[in-house]
Amino acid sequence: MLKQRPTELRVGGLTRLSTCDWPGQLAATVFCQGCAWDCPYCHNPGLRPTRAPGQSPVPVAWDSVLAFLSSRRGLLDAVVFSGGEPTLQPVLLEAVGEVRRLGFRVGLHTAGMNPEPLRQLLPSLDWVGLDVKAPFADYARITGVQQSGERALASLRHLLGSGVEYEVRTTWHPALLSLEDLCRLKEELGSLGVTHYVVQRFRFQGARPLLPAVKEFPELQKFTAQCAFSEAFLRFEIR
Ligand code: SF4
Numbered sequence: 091m092l093k094q095r096p097t098e099l100r101v102g103g104l105t106r107l108s109t110c111d112w113p114g115q116l117a118a119t120v121f122c123q124g125c126a127w128d129c130p131y132c133h134n135p136g137l138r139p140t141r142a143p144g145q146s147p148v149p150v151a152w153d154s155v156l157a158f159l160s161s162r163r164g165l166l167d168a169v170v171f172s173g174g175e176p177t178l179q180p181v182l183l184e185a186v187g188e189v190r191r192l193g194f195r196v197g198l199h200t201a202g203m204n205p206e207p208l209r210q211l212l213p214s215l216d217w218v219g220l221d222v223k224a225p226f227a228d229y230a231r232i233t234g235v236q237q238s239g240e241r242a243l244a245s246l247r248h249l250l251g252s253g254v255e256y257e258v259r260t261t262w263h264p265a266l267l268s269l270e271d272l273c274r275l276k277e278e279l280g281s282l283g284v285t286h287y288v289v290q291r292f293r294f295q296g297a298r299p300l301l302p303a304v305k306e307f308p309e310l311q312k313f314t315a316q317c318a319f320s321e322a323f324l325r326f327e328i329r
Contacts, residue, residue: 096181096188100124101150102137102174106158107166112197112217113257117168120155120185122176126203127233129223130300131261131292137174152185159192168195168216177204177211186214202245203238212252220249220258224267225274232266250283258284259329262310263292263301269309273317285324289314 102123105111111119124140125132136142142149159169169189176182177200186196197217200208212218222242223232229239249256258279262272272289279287289310294303310328320326 094181094184096185097152099152099179099181099185100141101152101155102134102142104150104155104158106162108170111170111172111199112168112219115168115195115197115217116166117170117197118159118162118166119170119172122171122173122179122182123149124178125173125175125201126178127175127201127235127238129232129234129261130266131263131297133293133296134174135298156188156192159189159194163193166194168197170197170199170219172199175201175203177207180207182207183211183214186211190214200245201233202242202249205241205244205248208245209248209252212248212254215254218249218254218256220246220256222246222258222260222275222279224260225271225278228271246282246284257286257288257325259288259290261290261292262307264304264307265301269313269317272313276317276319276322280322287319287323287325288327288329289319290329 100123101120103121105119108117108119111117121134121137123137123142125138132138171182176198189196195216196214198215199219201221202208223229226239226243229242230236260275291307292301292304314328
């Protein structure tokens, strides 16, 4: 049976070279259009609608992405699917397969909102950056969506059970997550078996003006040291 080609993948943008979307890899990043959550710190709010207003149904055609990647074989290590939320797109698995057949390693950025498609995708992935937004019972405060924490927790369990390399990361803004919340989250992640954890400082640039800008987070370093974050994970960093 002929496999479906992923020409329907809704690509909202393409970064041709990134050194930070998958730390340690020279990657191209494919930004998938559409996300079902509404985090105030979102850096890609234009990617939240299923289709970007005023644009053609496929703003960046998948075949043009593939043609670009073909021209970068031997020059790039990897391709990262980011968003938006890539796992909401039914043809993502096929798109990942086409990228793998070009010889690239494949990474995924996900908020874990779609656990079953993520589980099916994991055997085809080399690395996952999973956003964990808050202690799981408090998720709706950030995402605006009830039961979002349950979905993220199920995704995290799939990821940890898969053996795929990963980093779990949390974007921190003091107006959304207190330091005590962050410490509680550390306990939850530690008890689930997370070994690689990153706390990312909120960056105002690119986000909607919903949160106050914070230039420095001096208390974050001190607090994570007091709360023994480094002892709780094999790898912990503040980024
Ligand atoms: S889950 Fe990610 S893409 Fe979706 S709104 Fe939140 S930060 Fe933005």
